[in-house]
Amino acid sequence: MPAATAVPLPVAATRRVAGLLSPLGLTPAVLDDTLGWINPMWRVHHLQARVVAKHMETPSACTLVLQVGAAFPALTPGQYVVIGVTIDGVRHRRAYSPRSVKGHTNQIAITVQRQPGGRVSNHIRDQLPVGAVIDIDPPAGDFVLPATTPPKVLLLAGGSGITPCMSMLQHLYATAPNTLVTLVYFARSSVDRIFAQELLALSRTWKQLHYVPIDSMAHTPGQAPVTPSPEGGAARVLNLPLLEAACTDWRTMPAYCCGPAPLMDAAKALWAEQGLSPQLHLEAFTAPSPSGDPNARHRVALDRIQGHIDFVAAGNLTLLVAGEEAGHQIKHGCRQGICHECTCRLKSGSVRDLVSGERIDGEGQPIRLCVSSAMSDVELESMT
Numbered sequence: 319m320p321a322a323t324a325v326p327l328p329v330a331a332t333r334r335v336a337g338l339l340s341p342l343g344l345t346p347a348v349l350d351d352t353l354g355w356i357n358p359m360w361r362v363h364h365l366q367a368r369v370v371a372k373h374m375e376t377p378s379a380c381t382l383v384l385q386v387g388a389a390f391p392a393l394t395p396g397q398y399v400v401i402g403v404t405i406d407g408v409r410h411r412r413a414y415s416p417r418s419v420k421g422h423t424n425q426i427a428i429t430v431q432r433q434p435g436g437r438v439s440n441h442i443r444d445q446l447p448v449g450a451v452i453d454i455d456p457p458a459g460d461f462v463l464p465a466t467t468p469p470k471v472l473l474l475a476g477g478s479g480i481t482p483c484m485s486m487l488q489h490l491y492a493t494a495p496n497t498l499v500t501l502v503y504f505a506r507s508s509v510d511r512i513f514a515q516e517l518l519a520l521s522r523t524w525k526q527l528h529y530v531p532i533d534s535m536a537h538t539p540g541q542a543p544v545t546p547s548p549e550g551g552a553a554r555v556l557n558l559p560l561l562e563a564a565c566t567d568w569r570t571m572p573a574y575c576c577g578p579a580p581l582m583d584a585a586k587a588l589w590a591e592q593g594l595s596p597q598l599h600l601e602a603f604t605a606p607s608p609s610g611d612p613n614a615r616h617r618v619a620l621d622r623i624q625g626h627i628d629f630v631a632a633g634n635l636t637l638l639v640a641g642e643e644a645g646h647q648i649k650h651g652c653r654q655g656i657c658h659e660c661t662c663r664l665k666s667g668s669v670r671d672l673v674s675g676e677r678i679d680g681e682g683q684p685i686r687l688c689v690s691s692a693m694s695d696v697e698l699e700s701m702t
């Protein structure tokens with residue numbers, strides 16, 4: 319059910335008021351808090367959004383329509399926003415890939431797939447009501463279309479990985495409808511396919527869109543592969559015959575892939591085999607797992623404002639998880655390497671950055687505990 323929406327206060331007006339009040343000692347942060355108290359959408363620093371509608375897309379995925387203030391920057395399709403929600407007194411931050419809402423310049427929509435045992439996705443699905451106000455960061459990320467729209471684009475999506483692709487599709491349809499777009503979309507079954515009706519309807523009205531929905535059991539390990547059938551049939555993973563059948567000239571266009579690890583790994587291998595890796599753009603929803611030695615025991619010393627802690631980290635755990643398993647409460651937000659709330663300075667030792675795969679050594683380097691694993695004993699200093 320939609321909630322009442324508020325008129326956004328122009329950003330310029332807010333800044334002018336801040337300028338007039340600063341000689342009185344009223345800082346922008348205090349003014350922001352005051353404006354936010356009157357109406358959260360008037361904030362210009364610590365941005366917030368109000369849930370104005372909520373509906374189910376599938377039994378496990380729901381869409382939130384969010385009203386944002388005038389200070390919220392323009393969204394580039396494919397980018398993500400980090401939102402903050404408080405659950406049982408603890409603030410959690412997670413990234414979601416929004417799309418614009420037709421006819422509403424101050425609204426965006428996010429679609430959240432429930433993850434088994436997941437804190438934030440289940441809270442959003444089951445608890446977060448229409449009318450709730452949540453924290454939101456400006457859009458970020460480089461999983462976006464080129465500045466000049468190419469004549470052909472290939473989108474590969476799996477499960478909730480359809481969200482950034484949907485944002486791109488809507489944008490291309492609205493602004494560059496002559497673009498030839500192929501969308502290959504893996505979902506466990508038609509019931510689990512997010513935006514199923516919308517995509518079918520779009521493919522019927524937009525002749526340039528070649529839509530290939532595929533029922534996948536890619537999430538079901540231990541089951542035998544089935545024969546690929548690109549036109550709506552069942553196939554467990556992306557492979558060359560399927561790709562050739564879905565998009566004959568896939569080698570000639572940029573491709574955007576977002577979905578579970580098996581889909582992304584298959585795409586990476588296919589494009590690499592052809593020497594075309596630069597044409598493939600990837601967006602991962604989960605950080606890679608550490609693959610270090612589970613028997614290694616590295617000593618970790620962490621200096622924080624709240625006090626010094628020591629713990630031991632195995633090579634196959636992130637530093638955040640190792641610290642938590644040792645019984646410490648360690649500051650974190652997204653657990654995905656995005657929000658930087660867990661960033662520490664490396665004073666000595668070596669860690670593996672799980673996102674870039676690089677080894678980081680030496681004094682002074684910033685590292686994120688949620689996407690780093692120890693490669694030696696390490697000394698760290700909290701930066702937040």
Ligand SMILES: Cc1cc2nc3c(=O)[nH]c(=O)nc-3n(C[C@H](O)[C@H](O)[C@H](O)COP(=O)(O)OP(=O)(O)OC[C@H]3O[C@@H](n4cnc5c(N)ncnc54)[C@H](O)[C@@H]3O)c2cc1C
Pocket residue numbers: 398412413414415416428429430431432433434435436437438439440459478481482601602603604653654656
């Ligand atoms: C750039 C970016 C954009 C994203 N966009 C979206 C989006 O549009 N829609 C959406 O639903 N999610 C999206 N995500 C994932 C989202 O940020 C959360 O990770 C997800 O909602 C789970 O959070 P949680 O708190 O429920 O789970 P947590 O409590 O953090 O984790 C619970 C368990 O679920 C596993 N898990 C977490 N996320 C996933 C996942 N995506 N797939 C499989 N297992 C997982 C964890 O490994 C863990 O075992 C995006 C992530 C990133 C990095």
Ligand code: FES
Pocket residue numbers: 650651652653654655656657658659660661686687688689
């Ligand atoms: S918790 Fe967000 S970057 Fe580590």
